[in-house]
Amino acid sequence: MKKIFIFLGAIIILFFALPIFKLIFNISAQTYLKTLQDKEVLNSILLTMRVSFLGVLTVLILGLPLAYVIAREDFKFKSLIESIIDIPTMLPHTAAGIALLITFNNRNFPIVDTTFGIMLAMMFLSAPYLINSAKEGFRKVDVKLENVAQSLGASPLQTFLLITIPNARKDIINGMLMMWARGLGEFGAVVIITYHPMVTPILIYDRFNSFGLKFSAPVAAVMIIFSILIFLIIRYFNNKIT
Amino acid sequence: MLKIENLSLQKGSFKLQNINFEINEREYFILLGKNGSGKTLLLESIAGFHKIKGKILLNEIELNNLPPQKRQIGFVYQDFALFPNLNVEKNIRFSERFKKVDKKLFQDIVDFLELNKILTRKINNLSGGEKQRVALARAIYSNPQILLLDEPLSAIDPLLREEIIKNLKDIAQKYKKTILHVTHDLKEATFLGNKIGLMVNGHLVKVGDKQNILSSFNQTYLQKNIFESYLKKSKNG
Numbered sequence: 177m178k179k180i181f182i183f184l185g186a187i188i189i190l191f192f193a194l195p196i197f198k199l200i201f202n203i204s205a206q207t208y209l210k211t212l213q214d215k216e217v218l219n220s221i222l223l224t225m226r227v228s229f230l231g232v233l234t235v236l237i238l239g240l241p242l243a244y245v246i247a248r249e250d251f252k253f254k255s256l257i258e259s260i261i262d263i264p265t266m267l268p269h270t271a272a273g274i275a276l277l278i279t280f281n282n283r284n285f286p287i288v289d290t291t292f293g294i295m296l297a298m299m300f301l302s303a304p305y306l307i308n309s310a311k312e313g314f315r316k317v318d319v320k321l322e323n324v325a326q327s328l329g330a331s332p333l334q335t336f337l338l339i340t341i342p343n344a345r346k347d348i349i350n351g352m353l354m355m356w357a358r359g360l361g362e363f364g365a366v367v368i369i370t371y372h373p374m375v376t377p378i379l380i381y382d383r384f385n386s387f388g389l390k391f392s393a394p395v396a397a398v399m400i401i402f403s404i405l406i407f408l409i410i411r412y413f414n415n416k417i418t
Numbered sequence: 419m420l421k422i423e424n425l426s427l428q429k430g431s432f433k434l435q436n437i438n439f440e441i442n443e444r445e446y447f448i449l450l451g452k453n454g455s456g457k458t459l460l461l462e463s464i465a466g467f468h469k470i471k472g473k474i475l476l477n478e479i480e481l482n483n484l485p486p487q488k489r490q491i492g493f494v495y496q497d498f499a500l501f502p503n504l505n506v507e508k509n510i511r512f513s514e515r516f517k518k519v520d521k522k523l524f525q526d527i528v529d530f531l532e533l534n535k536i537l538t539r540k541i542n543n544l545s546g547g548e549k550q551r552v553a554l555a556r557a558i559y560s561n562p563q564i565l566l567l568d569e570p571l572s573a574i575d576p577l578l579r580e581e582i583i584k585n586l587k588d589i590a591q592k593y594k595k596t597i598l599h600v601t602h603d604l605k606e607a608t609f610l611g612n613k614i615g616l617m618v619n620g621h622l623v624k625v626g627d628k629q630n631i632l633s634s635f636n637q638t639y640l641q642k643n644i645f646e647s648y649l650k651k652s653k654n655g
Binding site: 318320321324325326327328329330331332334339345 | 462465466467485486487489491492493495497499501502503512513515516517556557560562
Protein backbone atom coordinates (compact mmCIF):
# COMPACT_ATOMS: atom_id res chain seq x y z
CA MET A 177 0.00 0.00 0.00
CA LYS A 178 2.82 2.35 0.92
CA LYS A 179 4.31 2.08 -2.58
CA ILE A 180 0.96 2.88 -4.24
CA PHE A 181 0.51 5.91 -1.99
CA ILE A 182 4.01 7.18 -2.79
CA PHE A 183 3.33 6.69 -6.51
CA LEU A 184 0.01 8.56 -6.36
CA GLY A 185 1.58 11.32 -4.27
CA ALA A 186 4.43 11.65 -6.76
CA ILE A 187 1.92 12.20 -9.58
CA ILE A 188 0.27 15.14 -7.82
CA ILE A 189 3.62 16.65 -6.81
CA LEU A 190 4.79 16.43 -10.43
CA PHE A 191 1.54 18.04 -11.54
CA PHE A 192 2.36 21.04 -9.29
CA ALA A 193 6.06 21.21 -9.93
CA LEU A 194 6.39 20.40 -13.63
CA PRO A 195 4.74 23.53 -15.10
CA ILE A 196 6.73 25.76 -12.71
CA PHE A 197 10.07 24.11 -13.58
CA LYS A 198 9.20 24.09 -17.26
CA LEU A 199 8.43 27.81 -17.15
CA ILE A 200 11.54 28.71 -15.14
CA PHE A 201 14.07 26.54 -17.02
CA ASN A 202 12.67 27.19 -20.48
CA ILE A 203 13.98 30.73 -20.43
CA SER A 204 17.58 31.63 -21.23
CA ALA A 205 19.84 33.51 -18.83
CA GLN A 206 20.04 36.33 -21.34
CA THR A 207 16.27 36.71 -21.41
CA TYR A 208 16.22 36.74 -17.62
CA LEU A 209 18.82 39.53 -17.56
CA LYS A 210 16.83 41.51 -20.08
CA THR A 211 13.62 41.03 -18.11
CA LEU A 212 15.29 42.14 -14.88
CA GLN A 213 16.44 45.33 -16.62
CA ASP A 214 12.93 46.05 -17.80
CA LYS A 215 11.69 48.81 -15.50
CA GLU A 216 8.06 48.11 -16.22
CA VAL A 217 8.48 44.52 -15.04
CA LEU A 218 10.45 45.42 -11.92
CA ASN A 219 8.08 48.23 -10.95
CA SER A 220 5.12 45.94 -11.43
CA ILE A 221 6.61 43.16 -9.29
CA LEU A 222 7.53 45.62 -6.53
CA LEU A 223 4.08 47.21 -6.68
CA THR A 224 2.40 43.81 -6.46
CA MET A 225 4.53 42.68 -3.51
CA ARG A 226 4.21 45.99 -1.67
CA VAL A 227 0.45 46.33 -2.06
CA SER A 228 -0.17 42.70 -1.13
CA PHE A 229 2.01 43.21 1.97
CA LEU A 230 0.07 46.36 2.93
CA GLY A 231 -3.11 44.32 2.65
CA VAL A 232 -1.59 41.72 4.98
CA LEU A 233 -0.67 44.41 7.53
CA THR A 234 -4.18 45.86 7.39
CA VAL A 235 -5.79 42.46 7.99
CA LEU A 236 -3.27 41.79 10.75
CA ILE A 237 -4.59 44.84 12.62
CA LEU A 238 -8.27 44.28 11.85
CA GLY A 239 -8.38 40.50 11.62
CA LEU A 240 -6.24 39.23 14.53
CA PRO A 241 -8.61 40.52 17.21
CA LEU A 242 -11.53 38.95 15.33
CA ALA A 243 -9.68 35.64 14.97
CA TYR A 244 -8.92 35.72 18.71
CA VAL A 245 -12.54 36.40 19.70
CA ILE A 246 -13.76 33.55 17.48
CA ALA A 247 -11.13 31.20 18.89
CA ARG A 248 -11.82 32.01 22.54
CA GLU A 249 -15.46 33.00 22.90
CA ASP A 250 -18.78 31.34 22.27
CA PHE A 251 -21.42 33.80 21.18
CA LYS A 252 -24.59 34.09 19.16
CA PHE A 253 -24.08 34.18 15.38
CA LYS A 254 -20.51 32.87 15.69
CA SER A 255 -21.11 30.39 12.84
CA LEU A 256 -22.59 33.17 10.73
CA ILE A 257 -19.50 35.34 11.26
CA GLU A 258 -17.22 32.42 10.40
CA SER A 259 -19.24 31.87 7.22
CA ILE A 260 -18.97 35.55 6.27
CA ILE A 261 -15.18 35.31 6.63
CA ASP A 262 -15.16 32.33 4.26
CA ILE A 263 -17.46 33.87 1.62
CA PRO A 264 -14.64 35.46 -0.44
CA THR A 265 -13.01 32.07 -0.98
CA MET A 266 -16.18 30.84 -2.69
CA LEU A 267 -16.81 33.81 -5.00
CA PRO A 268 -15.67 34.10 -8.60
CA HIS A 269 -12.95 36.73 -8.41
CA THR A 270 -14.40 38.92 -11.13
CA ALA A 271 -17.72 38.93 -9.25
CA ALA A 272 -15.84 40.04 -6.13
CA GLY A 273 -14.24 42.85 -8.14
CA ILE A 274 -17.66 44.02 -9.35
CA ALA A 275 -19.05 43.90 -5.79
CA LEU A 276 -16.12 45.95 -4.48
CA LEU A 277 -16.50 48.46 -7.31
CA ILE A 278 -20.21 48.95 -6.63
CA THR A 279 -19.65 49.28 -2.88
CA PHE A 280 -16.53 51.35 -2.46
CA ASN A 281 -16.07 53.42 -5.60
CA ASN A 282 -17.51 56.92 -5.47
CA ARG A 283 -16.78 60.35 -6.89
CA ASN A 284 -15.21 61.73 -3.73
CA PHE A 285 -13.05 58.72 -3.14
CA PRO A 286 -12.51 56.78 -6.36
CA ILE A 287 -10.83 53.38 -6.16
CA VAL A 288 -10.67 52.77 -9.90
CA ASP A 289 -7.08 52.74 -11.19
CA THR A 290 -5.60 53.32 -7.73
CA THR A 291 -3.21 51.23 -5.63
CA PHE A 292 -5.80 51.44 -2.86
CA GLY A 293 -8.25 49.72 -5.20
CA ILE A 294 -5.66 46.99 -5.84
CA MET A 295 -5.21 46.54 -2.09
CA LEU A 296 -8.95 46.26 -1.50
CA ALA A 297 -9.25 43.58 -4.18
CA MET A 298 -6.28 41.60 -2.85
CA MET A 299 -7.45 41.94 0.75
CA PHE A 300 -11.02 40.95 0.04
CA LEU A 301 -10.08 37.67 -1.56
CA SER A 302 -7.09 36.66 0.53
CA ALA A 303 -7.90 37.84 4.09
CA PRO A 304 -9.66 34.54 5.02
CA TYR A 305 -6.31 32.72 4.76
CA LEU A 306 -4.79 34.89 7.49
CA ILE A 307 -7.86 35.11 9.72
CA ASN A 308 -8.52 31.34 9.64
CA SER A 309 -4.89 30.44 10.19
CA ALA A 310 -4.60 32.86 13.14
CA LYS A 311 -7.82 31.44 14.58
CA GLU A 312 -6.32 27.93 14.53
CA GLY A 313 -3.12 29.30 16.07
CA PHE A 314 -5.00 30.99 18.93
CA ARG A 315 -6.97 27.80 19.58
CA LYS A 316 -3.69 25.96 20.13
CA VAL A 317 -2.56 28.41 22.82
CA ASP A 318 -3.67 26.99 26.16
CA VAL A 319 -5.99 29.43 27.93
CA LYS A 320 -4.12 28.58 31.15
CA LEU A 321 -1.08 30.48 29.83
CA GLU A 322 -3.24 33.59 29.59
CA ASN A 323 -4.70 33.02 33.05
CA VAL A 324 -1.26 32.71 34.60
CA ALA A 325 0.05 35.78 32.74
CA GLN A 326 -2.80 37.80 34.20
CA SER A 327 -2.23 36.43 37.69
CA LEU A 328 1.37 37.65 37.27
CA GLY A 329 0.13 41.17 36.64
CA ALA A 330 -0.33 41.44 32.87
CA SER A 331 -3.50 43.08 31.57
CA PRO A 332 -5.56 41.18 28.97
CA LEU A 333 -4.03 43.30 26.18
CA GLN A 334 -0.48 42.76 27.48
CA THR A 335 -1.23 39.05 27.75
CA PHE A 336 -2.48 39.01 24.16
CA LEU A 337 0.62 40.81 22.88
CA LEU A 338 3.27 39.08 25.01
CA ILE A 339 1.91 35.56 25.40
CA THR A 340 -0.93 34.73 23.02
CA ILE A 341 0.48 36.19 19.78
CA PRO A 342 4.06 34.91 20.28
CA ASN A 343 2.79 31.41 21.02
CA ALA A 344 0.50 31.43 17.98
CA ARG A 345 3.10 33.06 15.76
CA LYS A 346 3.81 30.04 13.60
CA ASP A 347 0.22 29.88 12.40
CA ILE A 348 -0.03 33.67 12.16
CA ILE A 349 3.12 33.92 10.02
CA ASN A 350 1.98 31.01 7.85
CA GLY A 351 -1.36 32.76 7.44
CA MET A 352 0.40 36.01 6.53
CA LEU A 353 2.47 34.17 3.94
CA MET A 354 -0.57 32.45 2.46
CA MET A 355 -2.47 35.73 2.32
CA TRP A 356 0.45 37.60 0.83
CA ALA A 357 1.10 34.90 -1.78
CA ARG A 358 -2.59 34.73 -2.66
CA GLY A 359 -2.61 38.51 -3.06
CA LEU A 360 0.35 38.37 -5.44
CA GLY A 361 -1.58 36.16 -7.81
CA GLU A 362 -4.84 38.10 -7.71
CA PHE A 363 -6.05 38.89 -11.20
CA GLY A 364 -9.82 38.64 -11.57
CA ALA A 365 -10.85 41.23 -8.99
CA VAL A 366 -7.92 43.57 -9.63
CA VAL A 367 -8.50 43.69 -13.38
CA ILE A 368 -12.06 44.92 -12.79
CA ILE A 369 -10.94 47.73 -10.47
CA THR A 370 -7.42 48.73 -11.54
CA TYR A 371 -5.88 47.90 -14.89
CA HIS A 372 -3.29 50.65 -14.45
CA PRO A 373 -0.95 50.71 -12.56
CA MET A 374 -0.42 47.12 -13.60
CA VAL A 375 0.14 44.43 -11.01
CA THR A 376 2.23 41.58 -12.35
CA PRO A 377 -0.61 39.16 -13.17
CA ILE A 378 -2.17 41.92 -15.30
CA LEU A 379 1.17 42.76 -16.90
CA ILE A 380 1.63 39.09 -17.81
CA TYR A 381 -1.88 38.99 -19.28
CA ASP A 382 -1.33 42.28 -21.11
CA ARG A 383 1.95 41.12 -22.68
CA PHE A 384 0.46 37.75 -23.59
CA ASN A 385 -2.44 39.47 -25.36
CA SER A 386 -0.33 42.08 -27.10
CA PHE A 387 2.93 40.23 -27.87
CA GLY A 388 2.35 36.55 -27.21
CA LEU A 389 3.80 33.81 -25.02
CA LYS A 390 7.46 34.65 -25.72
CA PHE A 391 7.14 38.06 -24.04
CA SER A 392 4.86 37.10 -21.17
CA ALA A 393 6.67 33.93 -20.01
CA PRO A 394 9.85 35.66 -18.71
CA VAL A 395 7.76 38.09 -16.63
CA ALA A 396 5.81 35.17 -15.17
CA ALA A 397 9.05 33.27 -14.44
CA VAL A 398 10.71 36.22 -12.69
CA MET A 399 7.61 36.82 -10.59
CA ILE A 400 7.46 33.15 -9.59
CA ILE A 401 11.17 33.04 -8.69
CA PHE A 402 10.91 36.18 -6.53
CA SER A 403 7.81 34.86 -4.77
CA ILE A 404 9.27 31.40 -4.14
CA LEU A 405 12.50 32.90 -2.77
CA ILE A 406 10.70 35.18 -0.32
CA PHE A 407 8.32 32.35 0.63
CA LEU A 408 11.17 29.93 1.33
CA ILE A 409 13.21 32.44 3.35
CA ILE A 410 10.27 33.38 5.59
CA ARG A 411 9.20 29.73 6.02
CA TYR A 412 12.79 28.80 6.93
CA PHE A 413 13.05 31.47 9.63
CA ASN A 414 9.52 30.79 10.85
CA ASN A 415 10.30 27.11 11.35
CA LYS A 416 13.63 27.96 12.95
CA ILE A 417 12.20 30.34 15.58
CA THR A 418 9.40 27.96 16.46
CA MET B 419 -6.73 36.51 55.37
CA LEU B 420 -8.74 34.86 52.55
CA LYS B 421 -12.44 34.58 53.17
CA ILE B 422 -14.88 32.92 50.80
CA GLU B 423 -18.55 33.64 51.43
CA ASN B 424 -21.38 31.81 49.67
CA LEU B 425 -19.40 31.30 46.48
CA SER B 426 -21.51 29.78 43.70
CA LEU B 427 -20.78 29.27 40.03
CA GLN B 428 -22.27 27.31 37.18
CA LYS B 429 -20.05 26.10 34.33
CA GLY B 430 -21.97 24.03 31.79
CA SER B 431 -23.81 21.40 33.80
CA PHE B 432 -21.38 21.59 36.74
CA LYS B 433 -22.08 23.74 39.77
CA LEU B 434 -20.00 25.03 42.65
CA GLN B 435 -22.54 25.55 45.37
CA ASN B 436 -22.55 27.89 48.30
CA ILE B 437 -18.93 27.49 49.32
CA ASN B 438 -17.69 29.08 52.56
CA PHE B 439 -14.27 28.87 54.13
CA GLU B 440 -11.51 30.99 55.57
CA ILE B 441 -7.73 30.73 55.40
CA ASN B 442 -5.56 32.49 57.97
CA GLU B 443 -2.23 34.13 57.24
CA ARG B 444 0.65 31.69 56.65
CA GLU B 445 -1.66 28.73 56.78
CA TYR B 446 -1.19 25.77 54.42
CA PHE B 447 -4.74 24.92 53.39
CA ILE B 448 -5.41 21.71 51.50
CA LEU B 449 -8.51 21.34 49.39
CA LEU B 450 -9.04 17.61 49.03
CA GLY B 451 -11.37 15.92 46.60
CA LYS B 452 -11.41 13.47 43.76
CA ASN B 453 -11.04 14.48 40.12
CA GLY B 454 -14.07 16.37 38.83
CA SER B 455 -15.20 17.59 42.25
CA GLY B 456 -14.68 21.27 41.26
CA LYS B 457 -11.37 21.99 43.00
CA THR B 458 -9.68 23.63 39.99
CA LEU B 459 -12.79 25.63 39.17
CA LEU B 460 -12.84 26.95 42.73
CA LEU B 461 -9.16 27.98 42.53
CA GLU B 462 -9.73 29.66 39.17
CA SER B 463 -12.72 31.51 40.61
CA ILE B 464 -10.63 32.82 43.49
CA ALA B 465 -7.95 33.93 41.03
CA GLY B 466 -10.59 35.83 39.05
CA PHE B 467 -10.80 33.73 35.90
CA HIS B 468 -14.56 33.15 36.30
CA LYS B 469 -17.41 35.38 37.38
CA ILE B 470 -19.01 34.13 40.57
CA LYS B 471 -21.88 34.77 42.92
CA GLY B 472 -20.91 35.38 46.53
CA LYS B 473 -17.90 37.16 47.99
CA ILE B 474 -14.14 36.69 47.93
CA LEU B 475 -12.27 38.79 50.48
CA LEU B 476 -8.50 39.03 50.74
CA ASN B 477 -7.31 40.92 53.82
CA GLU B 478 -10.77 42.45 54.15
CA ILE B 479 -10.70 43.75 50.55
CA GLU B 480 -13.43 42.43 48.28
CA LEU B 481 -11.91 40.92 45.15
CA ASN B 482 -15.07 40.24 43.16
CA ASN B 483 -14.76 43.28 40.96
CA LEU B 484 -10.98 43.19 40.63
CA PRO B 485 -9.48 41.65 37.47
CA PRO B 486 -6.96 38.79 37.97
CA GLN B 487 -3.95 41.09 37.45
CA LYS B 488 -4.96 43.24 40.44
CA ARG B 489 -5.71 40.43 42.91
CA GLN B 490 -2.19 39.70 44.23
CA ILE B 491 -2.79 35.98 43.84
CA GLY B 492 -0.16 33.56 42.52
CA PHE B 493 -1.29 30.52 40.54
CA VAL B 494 0.50 27.28 39.69
CA TYR B 495 -1.38 24.90 37.40
CA GLN B 496 -1.18 21.14 37.33
CA ASP B 497 0.71 21.26 34.00
CA PHE B 498 2.57 24.41 35.17
CA ALA B 499 1.51 26.60 32.19
CA LEU B 500 5.02 27.91 31.57
CA PHE B 501 5.31 30.29 28.64
CA PRO B 502 6.94 28.34 25.77
CA ASN B 503 8.05 31.56 24.04
CA LEU B 504 10.23 32.57 27.00
CA ASN B 505 13.22 30.82 28.54
CA VAL B 506 13.37 29.85 32.21
CA GLU B 507 14.74 33.18 33.47
CA LYS B 508 12.25 35.24 31.46
CA ASN B 509 9.41 33.08 32.72
CA ILE B 510 10.43 33.71 36.32
CA ARG B 511 10.95 37.43 35.73
CA PHE B 512 7.68 37.87 33.76
CA SER B 513 5.91 39.75 36.58
CA GLU B 514 8.72 42.38 36.79
CA ARG B 515 7.19 44.30 33.90
CA PHE B 516 3.88 44.79 35.63
CA LYS B 517 4.38 44.63 39.37
CA LYS B 518 6.69 46.03 41.99
CA VAL B 519 8.80 43.06 42.93
CA ASP B 520 11.91 42.75 45.06
CA LYS B 521 14.53 42.04 42.39
CA LYS B 522 16.99 40.77 45.00
CA LEU B 523 14.55 37.95 45.65
CA PHE B 524 15.24 36.51 42.19
CA GLN B 525 18.66 35.09 43.03
CA ASP B 526 17.45 33.85 46.37
CA ILE B 527 14.58 31.89 44.82
CA VAL B 528 16.78 30.60 42.00
CA ASP B 529 19.36 29.36 44.54
CA PHE B 530 16.73 27.87 46.81
CA LEU B 531 15.01 25.94 44.02
CA GLU B 532 18.34 25.08 42.35
CA LEU B 533 17.51 26.68 39.04
CA ASN B 534 20.89 28.34 38.35
CA LYS B 535 22.00 25.84 35.75
CA ILE B 536 18.82 25.93 33.70
CA LEU B 537 18.09 29.68 33.56
CA THR B 538 18.82 29.97 29.83
CA ARG B 539 17.04 26.76 28.86
CA LYS B 540 13.89 26.66 26.77
CA ILE B 541 10.76 25.40 28.48
CA ASN B 542 10.33 22.46 26.11
CA ASN B 543 13.71 21.09 27.22
CA LEU B 544 12.81 20.83 30.92
CA SER B 545 11.84 17.74 32.89
CA GLY B 546 8.56 17.64 34.87
CA GLY B 547 10.37 18.39 38.13
CA GLU B 548 12.25 21.32 36.62
CA LYS B 549 9.06 22.75 35.16
CA GLN B 550 7.42 22.52 38.55
CA ARG B 551 10.26 24.39 40.26
CA VAL B 552 10.21 27.11 37.56
CA ALA B 553 6.46 27.53 37.94
CA LEU B 554 6.82 27.85 41.71
CA ALA B 555 9.70 30.31 41.34
CA ARG B 556 7.69 32.42 38.90
CA ALA B 557 4.69 32.53 41.21
CA ILE B 558 6.70 33.33 44.36
CA TYR B 559 8.77 36.01 42.62
CA SER B 560 5.59 37.89 41.69
CA ASN B 561 5.13 38.40 45.44
CA PRO B 562 1.51 37.28 45.81
CA GLN B 563 -0.34 37.50 49.09
CA ILE B 564 -1.59 33.97 48.61
CA LEU B 565 -0.39 31.13 46.40
CA LEU B 566 -2.90 28.82 44.71
CA LEU B 567 -1.49 25.42 43.74
CA ASP B 568 -3.60 23.21 41.47
CA GLU B 569 -2.49 19.57 41.85
CA PRO B 570 1.15 20.69 41.60
CA LEU B 571 2.55 17.19 42.05
CA SER B 572 0.36 15.14 39.75
CA ALA B 573 2.61 15.61 36.71
CA ILE B 574 5.76 14.77 38.65
CA ASP B 575 7.69 11.51 38.56
CA PRO B 576 6.75 9.60 41.77
CA LEU B 577 10.46 9.31 42.61
CA LEU B 578 10.80 13.09 42.78
CA ARG B 579 7.57 13.69 44.65
CA GLU B 580 8.87 13.40 48.17
CA GLU B 581 11.63 15.88 47.50
CA ILE B 582 9.19 18.35 45.97
CA ILE B 583 6.66 17.91 48.77
CA LYS B 584 9.48 18.91 51.11
CA ASN B 585 10.25 21.88 48.84
CA LEU B 586 6.66 23.05 49.09
CA LYS B 587 6.70 22.90 52.85
CA ASP B 588 10.01 24.79 52.96
CA ILE B 589 8.73 27.43 50.52
CA ALA B 590 5.71 28.13 52.70
CA GLN B 591 7.98 28.68 55.69
CA LYS B 592 10.93 30.43 54.02
CA TYR B 593 8.87 32.91 51.99
CA LYS B 594 6.13 33.25 54.60
CA LYS B 595 3.42 32.38 52.12
CA THR B 596 -0.19 31.49 52.66
CA ILE B 597 -0.95 28.53 50.42
CA LEU B 598 -4.15 27.01 49.09
CA HIS B 599 -3.22 23.64 47.62
CA VAL B 600 -5.62 21.43 45.70
CA THR B 601 -5.07 17.67 45.57
CA HIS B 602 -6.73 14.28 45.48
CA ASP B 603 -3.71 12.73 47.21
CA LEU B 604 -4.13 11.86 50.87
CA LYS B 605 -0.38 11.60 51.47
CA GLU B 606 0.21 15.13 50.17
CA ALA B 607 -2.69 16.42 52.24
CA THR B 608 -1.58 14.88 55.50
CA PHE B 609 2.05 15.89 55.08
CA LEU B 610 1.54 19.49 53.93
CA GLY B 611 -1.74 20.80 55.27
CA ASN B 612 -2.53 22.62 58.50
CA LYS B 613 -6.15 22.78 57.55
CA ILE B 614 -8.13 20.62 55.15
CA GLY B 615 -11.33 21.18 53.21
CA LEU B 616 -13.14 18.23 51.67
CA MET B 617 -14.83 18.76 48.35
CA VAL B 618 -17.48 16.51 46.85
CA ASN B 619 -19.41 17.27 43.63
CA GLY B 620 -19.05 21.03 43.84
CA HIS B 621 -19.78 21.22 47.56
CA LEU B 622 -17.30 21.91 50.31
CA VAL B 623 -18.62 19.32 52.74
CA LYS B 624 -16.24 19.86 55.64
CA VAL B 625 -13.48 22.25 56.67
CA GLY B 626 -11.26 21.96 59.71
CA ASP B 627 -7.88 21.16 61.19
CA LYS B 628 -6.14 18.20 59.63
CA GLN B 629 -6.61 15.83 62.55
CA ASN B 630 -10.25 16.71 63.04
CA ILE B 631 -11.07 16.21 59.40
CA LEU B 632 -9.29 12.92 59.03
CA SER B 633 -10.83 11.50 62.18
CA SER B 634 -14.34 12.80 61.61
CA PHE B 635 -15.04 10.63 58.60
CA ASN B 636 -15.02 6.90 58.60
CA GLN B 637 -12.82 5.09 56.14
CA THR B 638 -15.76 3.91 54.00
CA TYR B 639 -16.95 7.47 53.41
CA LEU B 640 -13.48 8.73 52.56
CA GLN B 641 -12.85 5.82 50.24
CA LYS B 642 -16.14 6.34 48.45
CA ASN B 643 -16.06 10.10 48.12
CA ILE B 644 -12.57 11.40 48.36
CA PHE B 645 -9.71 8.98 48.14
CA GLU B 646 -11.03 6.50 45.61
CA SER B 647 -8.50 7.49 43.00
CA TYR B 648 -5.70 7.70 45.54
CA LEU B 649 -6.44 4.25 46.94
CA LYS B 650 -6.81 2.78 43.47
CA LYS B 651 -3.46 4.27 42.49
CA SER B 652 -1.78 2.97 45.64
CA LYS B 653 -3.09 -0.52 44.99
CA ASN B 654 -1.85 -0.46 41.40
CA GLY B 655 1.45 1.11 42.23
